[in-house]
Amino acid sequence: QVQLVESGGGFVQAGGSLRLSCAASGRTFSSYAMGWFRQAPGREREFVTAISKSGGMTGYADSVKGRFTISRDNAKKTVYLQMNSLKAEDTAVYYCAAEGRKNYGGSNAREYDYWGQGTQVTVSS
Secondary structure: OOOEEEEOOEEEEOOOOEEEEEEEOOOOHHHOEEEEEEEOOOOOOEEEEEEOOOOOOEEEOOOOOOOEEEEEEOOOOEEEEEEOOOOHHHOEEEEEEEEOOOOOOOOOHHHOOEEOOOEEEEEEO
């Protein structure tokens, strides 16, 4: 089992950057594929990006490709989301998630077993 805590959210102007972190508890962080999802008010939760257990494989939603970068540090039990060139439409609560059965969790939220509490990102236009 793993517990996830996100941090790094906040308020930023369009064009700015933020770096989110997701710290995991437990001794087996490297056994989990990780993902980031987001949910804007009135909208369903949507996939943002995912990374494999070792970090060798990543995937991105088209809406963030080229602007966001996911990475992980298994020694620090942390996954990061670097967000650049932020847009107003990136405003949402961002959640990290963990999945232990596959090497790469992908874009389906149902594949993920553990979720953090979320961190708010607000981008002003």
